[in-house]
Amino acid sequence: MERAAELHLAPRQVSVGVSGGISILYHGLRLLLEVHPDFLVVRIDLRNAYNESRRAQVLQRMAAVPGVASLVPLMHAMYGPAGIIVLPDGSRLFAGSDRGDFEEGLPQGSPESSLAFCVLIQEAVQELHEALAGGGGGATFIMDDGYCYGRPEEVLPAIRRFADRLTDLGLHLQFRKCSYYSPRTLQGAVLRDLDALGISRGGVMRTPEGAEATQREICIIQPFLPGITVGGVPLGHEAFIRQYMSTLTAGFVSYIRSTIHQLQPASSFAMWSCLYSAIQTRLDFWLQHLTPEETEATCHTVDAELRDAVEALTYHGATASEEVRLRVRLPIWRRGCGIRSRLSLAPAAFCSSFRTACERLLDTRMADGVTRPGFFPQLAHRLGARSFDFDTPDLRMSTLLASDSDLGHAFSDAWALLREEVDGVVDVTRSPGLLSHPAETVPAQHRMQHAITAQREAAAARRLDVLMLALPRTDPRRHAWLEAGDHAQIAGRWLASHPSERLGLVCSCSEFSEMLVSYLGVDSPAASSPGVLGASFSGYSGGRQRFVVDAGGWEVERVQMPGDGWRDAHDYIASTVFDLVSLAGITGTMEP
Structure with a gap:
């Protein structure tokens, strides 16, 4: 059909x-x-x-x-x-x-x-x-x-x-x-x-920045910015695009702050689920259609709001270090948190959308001899008449990029930045991907942005690994990074889940905060609280029996507490019995 x-x-x-x-x-x-x-x-x-x-x-x-x-x-x-x-x-x-x-x-x-x-x-x-x-x-x-x-x-x-x-x-x-x-x-x-x-x-009146004005005043003193929207994307004078994106960005800021205000006190886990699964992607549609330069201001604002949202779930300054900030932006399966930087995402989003669209603009001769009609065949001179035929892979974007097209230059510049990111970090000769191609001959493919992002994130993970390993051996961020590097890649899977009482995926706001800071290797809000930080407690480790609570709570985690021997044996037996019962087809939980 x-x-x-x-x-x-x-x-x-x-x-x-x-x-x-x-x-x-x-x-x-x-x-x-x-x-x-x-x-x-x-x-x-x-x-x-x-x-x-x-x-x-x-x-x-x-x-x-x-x-x-x-x-x-x-x-x-x-x-x-x-x-x-x-x-x-x-x-x-x-x-x-x-x-x-x-x-x-x-x-x-x-x-x-x-x-x-x-x-x-x-x-x-x-x-x-x-x-x-x-x-x-x-x-x-x-x-x-x-x-x-x-x-x-x-x-x-x-x-x-x-x-x-x-x-x-x-x-x-x-x-x-x-x-x-x-x-x-x-x-x-x-x-x-x-x-x-x-x-x-079509168009809007320019709104004054940093000052309040009535609509009547705006109409009198501010110039008119011409443009229209095409499928919800601004098309027009560059100032019209900036004004449109400024309004859109303000709406995003209001939305994310309202969501945090309403959800975070009730359930940090639910707030995180919304942030990860829905909120962070709200403006991605515009990143795909506008050039990175046109969305740069929006991306800076969005990234700052996403950072503040993460810190609202932990504490102010939790992502202050470069290592933690970069880790939060990595995908979960690469030991990150999956809260991607929109500023970093923009070049790949635009290049993928633009390159894929160009494939359908002209009449194209397919391998089976059929000519597929293009949506804008009148652009043949700008793009090159046979640039996207099945047997001309050496042409593709060459004619456009050799012209004076502003869009062509934006694509070429963004593509060069993407290639520079992976150059010398990911060996494209052993694992050739889209970024191994120059902008002139890069092929279009299904889920192009996903393929580009996979290459970029592989390079980002390797760079971050170098930074983490350069930290002192006693640094908790280094420990947390190495502990999350299991072969099954399950350390952060819980970050991609959703709260569910039926599945037992529930936790209090303070528990969620502690889980997240422990995963990242940063200070614990509970351990850093007044009256707890610096408190002395008893335990056993390396012949010592007295310890002091540190900001990250790492001493508490490492020390053998009274009764831990019994608890370890109990938990092991409970886990073994539960696994055997599950294999027998009987469902249940380990906790009442």
Whole structure:
């Protein structure tokens, strides 16, 4: 079904059946505006697109498409009866009515709806594209969000005709919710036409830094920053991108601080689980599409917030040393904590997204003789007409990188940094990976960012190992690093787990903190607390019987305490019996 959808909808639709569709559209548009800065891009908005689709026409269009027509009987059965809409309070939308609540439209969220809607408007979208393709422009859609681009004098008439075609389908283009962007200043006639249609200029007002101002004051004293968003990613003037990312970053800071405030007092383990599994990746989508330079300020802020979050779960200054900070950023299976630096991640994220997208921009000749249509074939001169054919591996990015493309230079610079990281640390001749290739000929591959990250993290782990082994032999950070280096790589597995009472994965906030600092080899909050640090206690070790609590609690851990001999024997017997019972198929726990 996915392949059938791609064959019918691509390259006009990037949302159904196309992997990485938004990346293809964003990078393609950005490259196109480099070549044609006089082009106009209009972001199209449809009113209640799914809800206003006529079901009879949807089924008719679906039935005519090989590969997806088999869905029509199911959809007919689903859409035949009038639907019922139940409100949050349990009442009907039209209470007391004999009729259904909705008899037309596609149910949003239903698996087949996006495919059905895209098939419905495909013919109109294709006509819109063909009206602009002659001048080097075109049209590409993300389901009901459309982007048409080309010469200004051609774009506006094409949009008018497209709006008329949509009316025949029961759909309505909302001109007043459309927005436009052009790198160059538009001429008076074009501006008048845009204003007559009600299409507004995309962008934001620059907000003052370090000062408060009302919206009215901002509009008066601050310049307008032109741009639009493509799939949620800012496209426009460099100041527009900075302003957009600044707003996005502020939202992230508020989100992570609110999460810490609400979760950490209740469960540090739950807080860590959210931080590791969800929070840290919230801005990664933008790192994939914007250049490292454009996301640098955001990454610095995010990294600082992630560091503060880790220290909120331990204590302020826990990650102060370079060795601990680098270890926290390593993946868990490499003896780290898996809280990756976004500043470090950005070059790999951008390079992977950009390189993979470039593979789909041009018409490409495949090994089986089939030509796969590209999403932006008008970029053939910029990228090189045959650069991505199956038999031209020596071309690939060469033409682009030899041009004056700013995006090409950003890719080349970021790729050089990635290669420099592993140079001399990881032997790419014995284990060749993507970073063994120069930027000009690096191939695209599935999960490209993952492959690059694996090479980089191998190099980072080796560099950190050198730093750790250079520490004094008595340094707890060195001990903790070596103790975590077991062949089974299980020392930090608990960091990737989630709290579960059913599985016995529960601990108090103070217990979690002690577990984490012990894993990292830094001071213990409990041992460093007033009244405990420096306290004398009894035990047995090397003939000594009196000891003093140190900041890390290491003395307490090493010393044989009264009763430890009995406890060690008890725990060993309990573990052995529990393993035998488990092998017999009987489940249970070692603790009541």
